Amino acid sequence: MDRLPQEIMEILKDPDTIKVIATIGEEGNPHIVMKDSLEAIDEQTIAYLELIERSNTSKNMLRNFWDKKQVSIFIYNKKAKVSCQIKTEPYKYEWAGPLWDQFLTKLWQTMPDANPETVWVLKVKQVINEDYFVRREEQDKRVITQKVWHPLRGPRS
Amino acid sequence: MKKYKLLKELGLDQLPTDTDEMGVREEFDMVREKYPQIPRTILLKEDVLRRGVTFTSSALKAIQDLSISYHVYILFQWHKMDETSGLKIPESIIFRDGTYVSVLLSPPETDPYTIDIRDGEFWLFSEGEPLEEVFFDPAPRYFGKRTSRGRLMEEILGHGRRLLYLIPVQHCYYWNEELQCKYCDMNYIAKHQLKIGRSVKLRKDPEDVYEAVYEALQEKGRHQEMFFTGGTNPRNDFQNEIDFNIELVKEVLRAVKDATGDPNHHLPVFWVGPPLKKNQYITVKEAGFTGYGCYFEIWGKEKFELVCPGKAKYCGGFDGFLERSLEALEVFGRGNVCAGFVPGIEMAPPPYGFSELNEGVESALQGYKFLFQKGFVPTGTNWSISPGSYYYKIGAAPPPLEFFAKYGLGRQLLLVEYGKDICSDMLSNQCYATYPEYQRLF
Numbered sequence: 001m002d003r004l005p006q007e008i009m010e011i012l013k014d015p016d017t018i019k020v021i022a023t024i025g026e027e028g029n030p031h032i033v034m035k036d037s038l039e040a041i042d043e044q045t046i047a048y049l050e051l052i053e054r055s056n057t058s059k060n061m062l063r064n065f066w067d068k069k070q071v072s073i074f075i076y077n078k079k080a081k082v083s084c085q086i087k088t089e090p091y092k093y094e095w096a097g098p099l100w101d102q103f104l105t106k107l108w109q110t111m112p113d114a115n116p117e118t119v120w121v122l123k124v125k126q127v128i129n130e131d132y133f134v135r136r137e138e139q140d141k142r143v144i145t146q147k148v149w150h151p152l153r154g155p156r157s
Numbered sequence: 158m159k160k161y162k163l164l165k166e167l168g169l170d171q172l173p174t175d176t177d178e179m180g181v182r183e184e185f186d187m188v189r190e191k192y193p194q195i196p197r198t199i200l201l202k203e204d205v206l207r208r209g210v211t212f213t214s215s216a217l218k219a220i221q222d223l224s225i226s227y228h229v230y231i232l233f234q235w236h237k238m239d240e241t242s243g244l245k246i247p248e249s250i251i252f253r254d255g256t257y258v259s260v261l262l263s264p265p266e267t268d269p270y271t272i273d274i275r276d277g278e279f280w281l282f283s284e285g286e287p288l289e290e291v292f293f294d295p296a297p298r299y300f301g302k303r304t305s306r307g308r309l310m311e312e313i314l315g316h317g318r319r320l321l322y323l324i325p326v327q328h329c330y331y332w333n334e335e336l337q338c339k340y341c342d343m344n345y346i347a348k349h350q351l352k353i354g355r356s357v358k359l360r361k362d363p364e365d366v367y368e369a370v371y372e373a374l375q376e377k378g379r380h381q382e383m384f385f386t387g388g389t390n391p392r393n394d395f396q397n398e399i400d401f402n403i404e405l406v407k408e409v410l411r412a413v414k415d416a417t418g419d420p421n422h423h424l425p426v427f428w429v430g431p432p433l434k435k436n437q438y439i440t441v442k443e444a445g446f447t448g449y450g451c452y453f454e455i456w457g458k459e460k461f462e463l464v465c466p467g468k469a470k471y472c473g474g475f476d477g478f479l480e481r482s483l484e485a486l487e488v489f490g491r492g493n494v495c496a497g498f499v500p501g502i503e504m505a506p507p508p509y510g511f512s513e514l515n516e517g518v519e520s521a522l523q524g525y526k527f528l529f530q531k532g533f534v535p536t537g538t539n540w541s542i543s544p545g546s547y548y549y550k551i552g553a554a555p556p557p558l559e560f561f562a563k564y565g566l567g568r569q570l571l572l573v574e575y576g577k578d579i580c581s582d583m584l585s586n587q588c589y590a591t592y593p594e595y596q597r598l599f
Contacts (some may be wrong), residue, residue, distance in 0.1 A: 054580075061599050066196050093255030095318060096295050096379070104378045115381065118255065134219050 002127040003043040004086070011075060012040045022072040023060035032090065033057050034092050037057050037103060038073060046073065046088060046122045048105045053117045065090035067140070070125060083130040088122035161519040164524060167562045167570050173514040175558050181208065181268045182284045188558045197567055199290065199312050199594045202562040205270050205281070206539040206589065207501075209263025210250075213273040221245055226292040226300070227310045228260070230375040249317075249588045250281065251292040255597075257294075257318055259588035261541050267555065296320065297379055299372040304365045312402045313361055314369040318586035319381040321373055322344050323366065325405055326398075327359045329388030331467025337547075338454055338465045339509055340502050343388055345545025350465040367408040374416035374424075383409060384584055385428040386450075391471035397432045402428060403444040406513065410445045427583045429536075432481030449489050450536060451482035452497035456524025464502060483531065487538050491532030492579035497526065500564050500590065501540030504556035505548055522567045529575035535568055536581055538589040561591075570597035 011017050019038040023029045035057075037049040050058045064071055073086040094100050096116045103119050129135070140146045164170040174191065176184045185204055189197065190408045212220070222235050237597075250258050250272065263269035271282040272291060279289040294317075299310045311370040315322040329339045332344040349358045356363070373380055384502060385405070390398040406426055413424045428441065429450030438449065455464050457476040472478040503517030509519040539561070542549050569592070580599050587593050 054597065054599055062196075062254060062597060067196070090254075092253045095255060101378075109379075 001044070001123075001125055004040050004046075004124055008075070008084055008086075008127065009043070011042040011077050011080055011084075012038060012046075014080070016076055016079060017075050017077040017082075020074050021057065022074070023057055023064055024069055025056065025060055026063060030113060031056055031060055033069060035073075037107065038075075041099070041121070044124050045091070046086065046124060047094075047099060047103070047119050048122075049107055049119055050117045051107075053115075055117075058109070058117055061090050062093075065093075071122060073122075074130070081131070083132075085128040085130050087126040087128070088124055090120060092121040093118050093122045095131055098150060124141075163513055163522050164519050164563070164567070166548055167522070167567050169518070169567050170387055171514065173557065173559050175351075176559070180284065181284070181483075184558055185283070187587050188562050191559070192562045192566060196594075197251050198254055199565065199591050200558075200562060200592060201252075201281075202256050202258045202591050203539070203565060204558050205250075205258050206261065206541070206591075207555050207558060207561060208267050209261040209269040209364040209541070210281075211263060211265075211269045212246075212270060216272050216274045217244055217278060218270050219279075220247060221294070223293060224296045224300075224319040227433050229296075229309075229315065234262050247293045249294055250279075250295060252291060253291050255588055257588045277338035277342055282520045297373060298376045299369060304368040305367055306362065308365055309349050310360060310369040310372055312358060313365045314373060316373075316380070317588060320380070320384060320584070320586055321370065321380045322410075323361065323405065325385060326390065327404055328332055329467075330390050330392070330470075332388075333472075334467065336470060337407070337469070338497055339505070339547040340454070340464070340526065340540055340542075342543035342545035342549075346485050346543075349545075361405065363404055363408045366405050367412045370409050370412035371416045374413065381424070382583065383424055383426040385426065385430070385446075389431050389467070391431065391467070395433055395437070396470075396530075398431065399427075399433065399437055399441060402430070403441065405443045405534065409553055421498065425583065427493075427495075429495070431468075432478050434481065435484040435488060438485050442488055447489075448493040448495070449485045451478070451533075452476065452494045452536075453482075453524065454497070454499050455502055456498065459504075460509065460520070472561075485505055493583070494533055494535055495536040495581060495583055496525075496533040498527040498535075498537045499540050500537055500561060502554050503549070504560055505511055505540075505553050506551060509548075514557065515563075517556075517558060518563045518567060521564060522571060525568050525571050526575060529571055529579075532579065534576065534579050534581040534583070535592045535594065536587060536590070538587070539591075553580065558574055565591045565595065568592060572596075573599070 020034055021028050021035045022034055023033040035048045038046060041047050068090055070087045073088060075084050100119050107114055174187055189200060224553050226248045249260055249262050258378060273282055278291055279291045281289045282293050291543050297316050300311050304310060327347045329337060329343050347357060347359060385402060409426060413422055414420050418519060425447040426445060427448035427450060428446050429452055432451055455461055461475040462469040468478060498521060503521055542553050580596050585593050
């Protein structure tokens with residue numbers, strides 16, 4: 001099980017970071033939405049606030065929890081040059097207590113009329129740096145002839 | 158072999174499996190395998206409600222140090238332990254996926270699940286095997302506070318997930334004539350609580366209600382709806398009960414306005430009450446109730462009149478009850494009136510129940526189909542055979558788990574088919590039944 005690097009935990013706090021979450025639907029198809037509220041609770045835990053009762057994501061989270069399927073989070077921050085996928089497992093549905101209060105208080109600063117359903121708590125399983133050059137290098141190591149037959153064009157940044 | 162039309166349509170007409178020689182774990186696994194479309198935690202909730210729970214002494218001791226929502230009203234319990242021990246018993250347990258289950262303390266004869274504590278974590282066990290980590294609902298902040306009359310607020314106002322509930326009168330007048338519903342223990346329990354010195358206020362004071370609601374709403378975002386329920390007073394064609402409930406709802410709405418500072422703040426309030434006349438529903442709605450609940454308890458004229466003789470006497474029998482319930486729908490609108498059953502009493506000893514499992518489920522589902530087509534939404538409370546109820550006296554036993562499996566799944570399939578755009582958003586967090594868990598997938 002991976003842990004979130006400190007850099008990623010900080011990037012999750014940045015309001016300019018784009019944060020999306022992908023779940024699997026009942027038919028086995030992916031479903032992807034933005035979740036601005038995603039934040040790291042600690043190195044192994046991420047949480048977000050589900051805003052709408054019985055939303056597609058909420059239902060999928062429940063099903064993915066029962067089926068022990070992973071849920072993928074993708075974050076992108078252009079300024080910080082961070083592109084990262086975080087594989088997680090749904091861990092807990094929190095509708096009361098300190099974590100719920102914390103998320104609710106923050107939400108109502110910007111959306112005072114919102115009536116959210118729950119806080120979903122997710123456990124980090126794997127953190128993947130999706131930067132092109134990092135991924136490229138990984139592929140070069142995985143397939144020894146990659147560099148030979150798919151040489152890099154242009155300069156490395 | 159009898160053919161059950163609706164069960165067949167829903168694909169639930171399999172012959173029930175004989176569980177007489179099975180242990181409880183084996184029975185659970187059998188039902189799980191037979192009905193794989195039922196999510197495991199929903200089936201587990203059905204079984205926990207069916208068998209009840211017990212706590213190890215170490216778990217119970219650890220719980221006393223926690224600030225949790227605990228049973229104030231002792232209703233529908235199978236065991237008298239919580240009445241006499243003076244210990245705090247959690248009102249509910251919550252699984253990690255959010256499944257919300259009432260704690261029904263049970264004696265050994267029902268083979269209850271056990272809640273124990275291991276390494277600081279609470280777990281639900283069956284036959285020594287840990288099944289689910291469980292959590293408890295944190296106590297709302299109004300617990301422990303007192304009204305200006307000195308009453309503990311949790312004795313006035315109950316709490317559930319997102320919900321405040323009020324029992325205006327903890328006495329049902331049907332008991333005066335021995336016409337109470339056969340599964341009910343309300344008056345018996347109230348009498349016991351008074352006898353053992355538990356602080357109980359049978360008839361709530363409107364000013365206490367105002368103060369408790371006002372205080373509860375200081376915890377912003379915790380409580381989103383309110384629900385009135387309690388004993389029935391049929392005198393004067395229920396008008397005495399209506400007048401008292403209207404007096405209370407006005408205090409509730411005054412508290413909402415004062416606590417939020419917003420005259421337009423909407424706290425939906427619904428009342429599970431007796432079936433009224435149309436003009437009475439209009440008055441009730443104008444007083445501030447958003448929805449209404451008509452608790453049939455069991456479907457069908459013959460069973461209704463046997464199981465609920467008081468309701469039958471004062472509401473014009475089953476037909477009168479149904480007619481008045483349909484009028485509630487006209488006044489409050491589609492989706493704002495719930496129809497309550499007590500899942501499980503279809504398997505009470507005949508003549509009160511049915512002798513065959515499929516027959517009992519078929520009857521209930523026929524009722525749900527009719528009601529959903531009209532625009533009712535489901536609520537209900539799974540049957541617990543409480544001391545003080547008539548069914549307890551005649552030695553009724555809990556139905557097999559397969560009964561609840563077919564029932565709960567069938568009800569949800571019917572709601573999806575015939576309800577379409579409605580859902581039990583009132584009492585959407587009922588810990589005594591599984592319809593809310595199914596509805597999370599609606």
